[in-house]
Amino acid sequence: MKYVDEYRDPALAGALLEEIRQTVTRPWVVMEICGGHTHAIMKNGIDQLLPGQVELVHGPGCPVCVTPVETLDRAVAIAARPEVIFTSFGDMLRVPGSVSSLFMAKSAGADVRMVYSPLEAVAMARQNPEREVVFLAVGFETTAPGNAMALLQAKREGLTNFSLLASHVLAPPAIRALLASPFNRVQGYLAPGHVCTVMGWREYEPLAEEFRVPIVVTGFEPIDILAGLLRVLRQLEAGSHVVENQYGRSVSREGNRAAQRVVDEVFAVSDRPWRGIGVLPASGLVIRDELAAYDAERKFAVESISVRESALCKSGSVLQGLIKPDSCPAFGRECTPEHPLGATMVSGEGACAAYYKYHRNCPAAPHQLCHRPAHVQ
Amino acid sequence: MCLAIPGRVIEVFKENGLTMGYVDYSGTVNKICLEYVPEIVVGQYTVVHAGFALSVLDEEEARQSFAAWQELVQAMAAQGTDIFGNPLGK
Numbered sequence: 001m002k003y004v005d006e007y008r009d010p011a012l013a014g015a016l017l018e019e020i021r022q023t024v025t026r027p028w029v030v031m032e033i034c035g036g037h038t039h040a041i042m043k044n045g046i047d048q049l050l051p052g053q054v055e056l057v058h059g060p061g062c063p064v065c066v067t068p069v070e071t072l073d074r075a076v077a078i079a080a081r082p083e084v085i086f087t088s089f090g091d092m093l094r095v096p097g098s099v100s101s102l103f104m105a106k107s108a109g110a111d112v113r114m115v116y117s118p119l120e121a122v123a124m125a126r127q128n129p130e131r132e133v134v135f136l137a138v139g140f141e142t143t144a145p146g147n148a149m150a151l152l153q154a155k156r157e158g159l160t161n162f163s164l165l166a167s168h169v170l171a172p173p174a175i176r177a178l179l180a181s182p183f184n185r186v187q188g189y190l191a192p193g194h195v196c197t198v199m200g201w202r203e204y205e206p207l208a209e210e211f212r213v214p215i216v217v218t219g220f221e222p223i224d225i226l227a228g229l230l231r232v233l234r235q236l237e238a239g240s241h242v243v244e245n246q247y248g249r250s251v252s253r254e255g256n257r258a259a260q261r262v263v264d265e266v267f268a269v270s271d272r273p274w275r276g277i278g279v280l281p282a283s284g285l286v287i288r289d290e291l292a293a294y295d296a297e298r299k300f301a302v303e304s305i306s307v308r309e310s311a312l313c314k315s316g317s318v319l320q321g322l323i324k325p326d327s328c329p330a331f332g333r334e335c336t337p338e339h340p341l342g343a344t345m346v347s348g349e350g351a352c353a354a355y356y357k358y359h360r361n362c363p364a365a366p367h368q369l370c371h372r373p374a375h376v377q
Numbered sequence: 378m379c380l381a382i383p384g385r386v387i388e389v390f391k392e393n394g395l396t397m398g399y400v401d402y403s404g405t406v407n408k409i410c411l412e413y414v415p416e417i418v419v420g421q422y423t424v425v426h427a428g429f430a431l432s433v434l435d436e437e438e439a440r441q442s443f444a445a446w447q448e449l450v451q452a453m454a455a456q457g458t459d460i461f462g463n464p465l466g467k
């Protein structure tokens with residue numbers, strides 16, 4: 001498959017790995033912020049192929065994982081209303097709120113439907129004028145353009161029975177919070193390639209400068225990740241700290257201007273709670289006041305629902321890169337993908353689920369990328 | 378929802394006032410909104426998130442990175458090591 005197979009070439013992966021080995025002279029800690037990267041790293045066993053001095057820690061870039069419990073409780077409350085068709089991406093359905101998930105609400109009789117695109121939810125509103133169609137609009141900068149377009153399309157068509165329960169997050173404020181933390185160990189970042197496809201990388205330049213960390217915008221195939229890591233490590237070894245773009249086939253410095261304009265028309269930046277982490281300033285998007293008619297939170301008056309996080313799950317520490325999932329006492333015991341205690345075990349992009357799927361079941365991690373070279377322990 | 382693979386645009390059309398298209402992922406064809414990539418033409422590849430195309434993949438840029446990487450593979454071979462850094466001939 002074009003733009004896929006060539007980025008999985010074992011010979012090239014081997015050459016990049018060797019170049020990484022020759023580059024590294026000291027221990028370094030690098031964070032991949034994006035859950036898509038975490039997934040690809042675990043799936044291909046990249047963490048195990050790297051020289052021992054290179055430690056990868058996993059960041060909070062899984063939108064399912066950081067969606068606050070209260071958003072899920074609000075979703076369940078809205079979905080329970082008889083006039084509502086509640087729509088969501090599939091990976092949100094099983095995420096536990098404080099008492100229920102959308103999936104459990106559906107079993108209890110709520111009309112909850114999975115969609116692949118928010119435009120499908122708009123189509124449902126068009127076809128069901130007597131019902132209220134609500135779409136759970138979560139995600140990073142990657143899903144915000146589509147969700148914004150869906151709202152504008154409903155407005156253009158004069159649909160008054162469509163609204164968004166919006167809970168969007170932004171990547172750079174999370175990176176800032178992690179870098180500013182007294183517990184920070186991370187020395188270099190792989191920046192999220194698809195977030196940057198939308199937003200460009202200008203927002204990362206002040207972060208690289210202020211915190212003196214190299215940041216490399218990176219794609220999602222094994223070759224992309226190895227090439228991105230090589231660039232971070234070369235910078236670390238050289239004492240440099242600039243933003244580089246490894247994912248040039250999709251990302252430009254300016255990003256997708258058309259998408260940015262539409263996002264800006266629909267959403268305003270606001271403070272936002274991150275599940276397991278807490279409130280981060282200017283880290284989320286809310287629907288602008290002039291579009292309040294399309295805001296499910298206001299339409300169904302669920303803003304007052306708020307809850308506290310469970311203390312059992314350690315996903316907050318996992319999401320901040322402070323612990324690895326397998327150091328959580330519940331990992332693989334009380335908490336499994338079938339019976340998740342935290343959102344990081346539910347989502348395919350969550351670090352706990354990725355560890356469970358690719359490490360724990362097969363500790364030797366037979367990776368698919370290439371065979372482990374003889375001299376690497 | 379953030380895992381995305383590139384697909385090839387095989388048809389572009391209008392629907393409810395929006396530019397839409399069919400995108401082929403090695404045989405699986407999905408209907409995708411193309412409003413954010415107005416310059417795209419049939420045959421080009423795009424990265425899609427949750428039903429929306431977000432970029433047109435840049436062929437020239439991809440070719441250049443491969444040329445650079447191939448040099449790496451060749452340099453490694455010229456050093457007398459295989460692609461894993463093991464000495465050749467062992």
Ligand code: SF4
Nearest residue numbers: 313315328335342352
């Ligand atoms: S293993 Fe389960 S309980 Fe532990 S941090 Fe991960 S999601 Fe939470």
